[in-house]
Amino acid sequence: MTRLSQLLLPTEREPPADAEAVSHKLMVRAGLVRQIGTGLWSWLPAGWRLHQNVVQIIREEINAIGGQEMLMPVLQPADPWRKTGRYDIDELFKLKDRKGADMVLAMTHEECITTHVAQVVRSYRDLPFSVYHFQVKERDEPRPRAGVLRTREFIMKDAYTFDRDEAGLQAAYDAYAGAYERIFARTGLEWYSVESDVGMMGGSGAHEYMAPCSAGENEVALAPGYAANVEVASAEPQAVDLPDPMPAPESVHTPGATTVAAVSGLLDVPAGGLLKSLPIVIDDERGFVVLVVRGDHRVNEIKLTNALGAPWRAASEDEIAERLGPPGFIGPVGADATVLLDDGVDAERGYVAGANEGDHHLRGVKPGRDFEFERVDCRTVEAGDTVGGHSITIEPAIEVGNIFQLGTRYSEPLGATFLDEDGVARPIVMGSYGIGPARIVAAAVEQFADDKGISWPRALAPWDVEIVALGKPGSDELAAAEGLYRDLQAIGLDVLLDDRHAGPGAKFADAELLGVPLRLTVGRRSLESGRAEAQQRRGLKDIEGGIPLEGAAEAVVELWRTLP
RNA sequence: CGGGACGUAGCGCAGCCUGGUAGCGCGUCGCCUUUGGGUGGCGAAGGUCCUCGGUUCGAAUCCGGGCGUCCCGACCA
Numbered sequence: 001m002t003r004l005s006q007l008l009l010p011t012e013r014e015p016p017a018d019a020e021a022v023s024h025k026l027m028v029r030a031g032l033v034r035q036i037g038t039g040l041w042s043w044l045p046a047g048w049r050l051h052q053n054v055v056q057i058i059r060e061e062i063n064a065i066g067g068q069e070m071l072m073p074v075l076q077p078a079d080p081w082r083k084t085g086r087y088d089i090d091e092l093f094k095l096k097d098r099k100g101a102d103m104v105l106a107m108t109h110e111e112c113i114t115t116h117v118a119q120v121v122r123s124y125r126d127l128p129f130s131v132y133h134f135q136v137k138e139r140d141e142p143r144p145r146a147g148v149l150r151t152r153e154f155i156m157k158d159a160y161t162f163d164r165d166e167a168g169l170q171a172a173y174d175a176y177a178g179a180y181e182r183i184f185a186r187t188g189l190e191w192y193s194v195e196s197d198v199g200m201m202g203g204s205g206a207h208e209y210m211a212p213c214s215a216g217e218n219e220v221a222l223a224p225g226y227a228a229n230v231e232v233a234s235a236e237p238q239a240v241d242l243p244d245p246m247p248a249p250e251s252v253h254t255p256g257a258t259t260v261a262a263v264s265g266l267l268d269v270p271a272g273g274l275l276k277s278l279p280i281v282i283d284d285e286r287g288f289v290v291l292v293v294r295g296d297h298r299v300n301e302i303k304l305t306n307a308l309g310a311p312w313r314a315a316s317e318d319e320i321a322e323r324l325g326p327p328g329f330i331g332p333v334g335a336d337a338t339v340l341l342d343d344g345v346d347a348e349r350g351y352v353a354g355a356n357e358g359d360h361h362l363r364g365v366k367p368g369r370d371f372e373f374e375r376v377d378c379r380t381v382e383a384g385d386t387v388g389g390h391s392i393t394i395e396p397a398i399e400v401g402n403i404f405q406l407g408t409r410y411s412e413p414l415g416a417t418f419l420d421e422d423g424v425a426r427p428i429v430m431g432s433y434g435i436g437p438a439r440i441v442a443a444a445v446e447q448f449a450d451d452k453g454i455s456w457p458r459a460l461a462p463w464d465v466e467i468v469a470l471g472k473p474g475s476d477e478l479a480a481a482e483g484l485y486r487d488l489q490a491i492g493l494d495v496l497l498d499d500r501h502a503g504p505g506a507k508f509a510d511a512e513l514l515g516v517p518l519r520l521t522v523g524r525r526s527l528e529s530g531r532a533e534a535q536q537r538r539g540l541k542d543i544e545g546g547i548p549l550e551g552a553a554e555a556v557v558e559l560w561r562t563l564p
Numbered sequence: 565c566g567g568g569a570c571g572u573a574g575c576g577c578a579g580c581c582u583g584g585u586a587g588c589g590c591g592u593c594g595c596c597u598u599u600g601g602g603u604g605g606c607g608a609a610g611g612u613c614c615u616c617g618g619u620u621c622g623a624a625u626c627c628g629g630g631c632g633u634c635c636c637g638a639c640c641a
Binding site: 010012013014015016017018019020035037038085086089090091107108110139141142143145150217404409468470471472475477502503504505506507508509510521523524525526533 | 565569570574575576577590591598599600601602603632633634635636637638639640641
């Protein structure tokens with residue numbers, strides 16, 4: 001089905017009223033996807049071709065490193081999810097079957113694959129191996145958004161590796177990292193990989209693959225030789241000009257100054273010259289702790305959690321009053337608590353800090369002399385901070401893939417063990433690796449669209465070539481376009497023929513909206529010279545002289561190879 | 565989970581404040597016209613005004629409940 005007159009391609013002149021993201025607007029306008037409910041999308045024929053093209057690239061590269069394709073169900077019994085402790089996740093869709101048994105709709109497939117592997121793998125001789133599938137994921141997202149970028153149901157390529165030890169996992173992880181590089185290079189996207197948060201799943205390492213674009217939900221910190229999700233990024237802070245510490249802290253009267261801005265203004269000290277104290281409570285063992293960061297810095301809760309290695313909560317007002325002082329005037333000096341000092345604070349300078357006394361601050365406070373502390377890296381990096389002497393920038397990006405060293409997070413609760421040479425049962429060491437094809441498609445729209453519409457990289461494009469046939473039905477132009485269409489198909493190109501009974505303006509506009517990388521136009525003007533005009537979609541660049549209708553196929557293939 | 569907005573024809577919207585025969589543009593269908601940038605003309609079809617209830621002689625319009633959708637933030641194993 002490659003004749004536009006017969007294709008279900010409902011293009012729209014106007015974007016959906018409430019669409020915000022470029023990919024949302026254009027994918028709907030171009031007739032690629034349609035929404036049926038919040039975060040629930042159908043892929044129409046042209047859109048599905050794109051999705052399938054991405055899937056095929058992934059399949060080829062994962063197969064090449066020995067991944068074995070399979071398929072697991074979306075509807076699953078709840079039991080394994082209880083064992084791994086994931087049954088209580090809010091995003092997990094839960095339901096019951098007719099017998100009243102608890103079921104879930106899978107949000108990923110660790111539970112399923114690990115349950116199988118627990119039954120199947122017995123010996124170290126069965127390891128290592130890697131399996132993957134393309135399957136629907138269901139997630140009851142708090143806020144689906146931006147068209148196909150964040151949905152409640154989506155297809156994911158998820159792969160899993162099973163090894164006998166950490167060294168095996170590292171090798172598998174490296175193999176997947178290599179495959180991912182080849183996959184993303186082939187898509188034609190602008191992309192990079194970044195260090196990412198390992199989250200509550202533990203594990204020893206994780207990377208995310210990011211496609212930068214304005215609709216992205218992630219923020220990435222970049223410097224030459226450095227790329228990290230801001231969730232985990234570390235950098236040298238920008239310096240502030242501060243006085244040397246005074247011989248001893250001096251109490252100053254600061255009535256009503258309870259915020260960084262107020263104290264800064266009142267005492268004529270830059271915000272970076274203040275110490276901001278955040279009282280938190282960790283687990284029972286460590287209890288009440290005061291976290292101290294520079295006044296102009298923000299705490300990154302993910303980094304803090306990772307640094308502490310334990311969950312924590314903000315301290316209550318009662319706890320603060322009891323251990324420190326009145327809110328707004330608390331500080332590390334004299335605190336009845338462990339003090340954690342952020343790495344962004346230069347301990348050789350003098351700072352202003354709360355005095356733990358109403359309406360008073362201390363000036364000239366020196367960490368280490370005036371209070372004991374432990375170091376922690378928990379601040380959010382900012383544009384202009386430096387890594388290795390280079391200034392970082394922060395840009396938004398879409399996460400299009402991730403790789404993750406799971407370790408034994410799932411194999412232990414689900415009993416996936418093997419017997420080693422000594423007959424000792426050991427947990428299998430796992431890795432998991434995801435890619436979202438829909439996000440790759442949307443990212444390509446975001447990165448390459450112009451004011452006329454979409455411009456697909458040729459590796460993803462739903463068709464290689466679109467032929468725009470001008471002239472009435474039954475005209476010479478249409479007959480010549482049909483001939484060209486057959487020649488190009490015969491040589492193996494995917495060709496879309498616009499044979500609709502419509503004016504030239506409408507056809508050109510739709511072709512630019514749909515974004516097929518090469519457009520050939522057959523009209524009276526071109527026919528007279530025995531040629532078809534050719535235009536590259538990226539940049540709408542006309543190809544000088546077009547292509548001759550005689551021997552067109554070879555010429556088009558050659559031209560197509562030069563496209564982005 | 566907090567904040568904001570919206571729901572009228574396939575799409576984009578007006579009408580609502582001030583209750584009284586449901587409108588516009590695009591699209592669709594028919595005929596003609598036009599065929600190198602969304603051609604022009606004539607004619608036509610198409611709507612439980614999200615839903616349930618209330619007020620009223622009368623509700624798209626006023627009041628209340630519910631459902632749905634979007635945007636911002638929080639969250640996102």
